[in-house]
Amino acid sequence: MQLIELEVNQFRQFRKPLRLTELQPGLNVIAGPNESGKSTLVRAIRAAFFERHGSSVVTDLQPWGDSSAAPEISLRFLWQGESWHLHKRFLKQKRCDLHIENQHWSGSEAEERLAALLGYEFPGKGVSKAEHWGIPGLLWIEQGSGHEISGAVSHASEHLQAALGDTLGELASSGGDRVVDAVTAQLAELQTKTGKPTGRYAQLVQTSREQAEKVAVLTERVAQYRSEVDQLGLLVQQQAADEQQQPWLEYRRRERETQQALDQVARLQQQQEQDLQLQEQCGNTLRLIREQIAGFKHQLEERERREQALANATANCQALEQHRQEAAADQQRxxxxxxxxxxxxxxxREQVxxxxxxxxxxxxQARLEQLQPQVETAMRCAADVADWQRRLQQSQLPGADLKQLRQSRITLDQVLARQQQAATRLEYDLSNGAVSLNGHTLQGKGAQALTQSAELDLGTLGRLRILPGGSDLGELMREQQRLQDEYALLCRQLGVSDLNAAEQRQEQAQLAERELASAQTRLAGLAPQGVAALEQELADCQQQLAALPELPTEAPRQLTDISLHQAESLFAAAEQQWRQAEQRCRDLQQQLLAAEREKTTAQAELSRLQTHIADLHSQQQEQGLTDQLRAQLDIAQTIQQRLSERAEQIAAARPDILRDDRLRFTRTAEQLEQAFAERKTVIVGLRSALQALNAEALEEQLAVARQAAEQSVQRLHEVERRVAALSLLKDLLAEQRQALTRRLQAPLQAxxxxxxxxxxPQADLLVDEQLQPRQLVRQQAGGAINDPLETLSYGAREQMGLISRLAYADLLQAAGRPTLIILDDALVHSDNQRLDDMKRILFDAARRHQILLFTCHADKWQDLGVPVRQMQQLTGGL
Incomplete structure (x- = not known):
């Protein structure tokens, strides 16, 4: 089978016709970027064969947003020397036509003939799915499904059986099935398909496990009993020794001795605190005596300073008085x-x-002469702006409503055009008479388009009733009426008679808008802040002019040559100099007063200090303080000596170590007493527990449990041997069946x-009884490696899937069945080396089959020896 030509129209993204022609019998590579339409062409081929033309659920074939489109597909292909032509149209005016040379089939008959030829089925209802696609579903790889082969083979199994004759039937009816079924049934009574025990086998496994667990529990309890007996003997021995020796009493004695040593240290520390307080009091007394002695010396030094200060104050007063007199003269100038x-x-200032x-x-005056004509012009422009605004409001239409009216008119025209196209056309040539059509006279030559039933009156000959055909005509009439009502409603809402009137109003509005903008521009140039602001400026100017004082009529005084700035600078300098002179006089006066007060204070303080120093009692007091100082120094030395000696005694006693020892002895005694009491409790508990365990006769129970466990294990081993024998027999039968399968499936395997x-080169791809590829066997240095197909990498599974499909195609071709291979972005997960090998395989298969390869990686398929056709070139005219 060779596909020659494909044409689609109103199909998904192809709103206009697109043709794919001159397809070659071997390899055909169609390339393009994502979203360029490659998968859409593949979907078109599938829809042409798999979807019934009468289906109403294939709306996904329509271009997006265009519910009125009628997707069309046209295919031309060769089969057995004959040219076949298939044409299908979906959803609107549905039809299907199949032409073979001079033969023609239409509708379901044509679809069934194609299904029988290619080997697929149609669904009972709804869209076609993978389970209906049969052999084409096996040979046509969808994008991203190249690695999935099992489902496709399963859906095409009946047609593959037909190609193999009765091979699968022989396998299904072989006499060995009864033996295999019997062995399988017996094995199923003992274990599941996954090898897990079931039935009696599972019960024996569970019983054996329970018996083993019981033996383990009893063994553990016997061991625990023996261990607790030993532990009880050891505890009783330790308790008797502690009860006799009472080791905690020794630690209590050492605790008391340590506490006595701590009490002695505490007494020393208390005496130390008392001496420290005496030392602090002695220090305070010494500091007070020294301060009093220093005070006497300071008074003598202070008298000398006071005499010098009085001499300085007297000289300062004389100098300040002289400076004050000079400053008073400067102030007057x-x-x-x-x-x-x-x-x-x-x-x-008067002149300025x-x-x-x-x-x-x-x-x-100049601004007033400029504003008066400007205000008049601005008022005229403002009147123009108001007039154009009024015109714009009267003629302007909402943009969205006008756009909706235009779209409504376009849609109505399209429906009318479709109605005219679908209507029955009546052409007449009445040279010698006239007839009546629905009451209207027809004569001469002309034509009428009939969209509904009509009566043609032939006079004496009678009447003809004409019924227009076409299933969509009634629907178009209803659509026309709905659109006309909608169009009329929009016209009434906009206040226009039709779309032309609306367009004229819109033009008037645009003219008014332009004139309004021009007037507003002129007005903004004349009155940027508005006409009212300009008028206010004119009134303010007139008011300011009227408010100006009249110039004096008397003659001005004699003009001076200096400027106002110079006069102000001279005045400011003179004023500043006068204020500085005045301030200097005040400062000197205050300084003189302060100096006189300082002189008076110095005289008073010197007099008081001389009187205090002259007192002889102060000298006697100074001598007594010196004697007290010597006595306090002797006392301080004695206290310091006692503190040093006692500190050495406290440090030698190590009170911190003594406190730690006391705590250690206390805790040790408490721990020994607590351990003695707890051990006594444990001994009582162990004796009670051992008495309870001894009453259970654990040894006898363990012996009985071990015997029962051995019997269960023996019975379990018998069943396990039976399961192993049945499994071995089943495997041997499976091997024999596989040998028969390989012999019967040799053509496909080849x-x-x-x-x-x-x-x-050194691998085998094994297929199962249902012609499914299941396992890849590769020979390596360490032996054969068996890899189930589902465990291979994504790219390897994709390669095995394509190889299997090509083998099926060869098998079908040998059986005289048509083949067409479609690959939509296949082998995208293959590395460069594997891709080169797969290209050799495709090139070899193309000698026997037509292959359509769609890809978005054109650079990877340049070396197939065929031209790569670009989608951009195919869609360039769309």
Whole structure:
């Protein structure tokens, strides 16, 4: 079978016709990026064969968003020297036509003939699924399903059996099945298919396990009993020794001795604290005496400083008085200069004010002359803006409503066009008379499109009733009426008679919008802040001009040559100099007053200090403090000596070690007493437990349990030997059956090995009774490696799946059945080396079969010896 041409129209992404022509009998490579339409072409081929033309559930074939589309597919292919042409249309005006040379079939008859030819079935209802696809489902690999072979072979098994004759029937009816079934049934009574025990076998396993567990428990309890007897003897011996020796009493004695040593150290520490307090009191007394002696010395030094301070204060007062007199003279000169500068500044300011008033009046007058015509022009522009705004509001239509009206008109026109296309066309040529059609007279030449039933009055000859055909005509009439009502409603909502009137109003609105923008631009140039702001500016200008004071009529005083800035600078300098002179006088006066107060204070303090020093009693007091100092130093030395000696005694006693020893002896005594009491409790408990265990006769129970366990194990071994014998027999029968299977399936195996040798020279791909590839056997240095197909990598399973499909194709071709191989992005998981080997396999298979290979990796398929056809070139005209 050779596909020659494929054409699709209104099919998914192909809204316009697309043709794939000049397909070659061998390899055909069609390449393109993702979403370019490769899988859509594959879906079109599948739909042409697998989907019934009358199905209403294949809406996925329509272009997205276009529910009115009628997907069409046209195929041309060769089979047994004859040209076949298949044309299908779905959903709208459904039809199916099959032409073979001069023969023609249509509808379901054509579909059934194709199904019988290619070997597939149609579903009872709904869309076609994988279980209906038969042989094409096996040979046509969908994107991402190249590794899945089991399901496809299962769905095509009946057609493969037909190609093999009665091979599978011979296997199914062989006499060995009865023996295999009997062995399998007996084995099933003892174990499951996964090898797990069941029935009597499982009961024996469970009983043996329970008996073994019972023996283990009893053995453990006997061992525990013996261990506890030994433990009881040891505990009784230890308890008797402790009861006689009472070792905790020794630690209690040592605890008391340690506490006595700690009490002695505590007494020493208490005496140490008392001496430390005496030492602190002695230190305070010494510090007070030394401070008093230092005070006497400081008074003598202070008298010398006071005499020097009085001399300095007297000299300072004399110098400040002289400086004050000089500053008063400077202040008087600065004040005179300030009066002259102030008069000059007043004259300059009056002159500048006259000039500013004249300049401001001239500027306001010029601005007033400019604003008056500008306001008049702006008011005219504002009137134009208001007028165009009114026109725009009257003519403007909402953009969304106008767009909806346009779309409604387009849809209505399309329905009318489809209605005219589907309507019955009546052409007439009445040269010598006239007839009546639905009450309207027809004469001369012309044509009428009839969309509904009509009566043609032939006069004396009678009447003709014309019924237009087409299943969609009634639906188109209803659609037309609905669209006309919708169109009329939109026109009424917009206040127009039709779409042309709406378009004219929209043009008027656009004109008004342009004129409005132009007027607004002119108005913005004349009055950026608005006409009201411009009028307010005019009124403010007039008000400011009226508010300006009249210029004085009397003649101005004599003009000066200096500027206002210069006059202000001279005045500020004179004022600053005057204030500085005034401040300096005040500062010198305050300094003089402060110096006189300091001089008076120094005289008073010197007088008081001289009186205190002259007192003879102070000298006698100083001598007594010296004697007290010597006595306190002797006392402090004695206290320090006692503290040092006692500190050595405390350090030698190590009170921290004594406290640790006391704690250690206390805890040891408590632990020994507690252990003695706890051991006594444990002994009582052990004696009670041993009495209870002895009453159970554990030794006798263990002997009985061991005997029962041995019997259970013996019976279990008998059943296990039977299971092993049945399993061995079943395996031997399976081997014999496999040998028969290999002999009967030799043709298929030969085709598989033909391709497999190009990929794995020393490997075998084994198939099961149902012609399913199951295991890949590869020969290596260490021996044969058997890999189930499902354990191989994704890429390896994809390669084995393609090889198997090519072998099935060879088998079908040898049986005289048509073959067509379609690969949609196959072998994408193969590495470069494996891909090269698979290309050799495809090139070899292309000698016998037509192969359509769709790929998004054009660069990987350049070396197949055939041109790579690009989807961009096929869809360039769409």
């Amino acid at each position: 600065a004040e005179q200069e300030h009066v002259v500068a102030r008069a000059q500044l007043s004259q300059v 004010q006259r000039q500013q008033q004249a300049s401001e009046r001239a500027a306001l 085709h598989i090995q033909h391709y497999l040798r190009l990929l794995f």
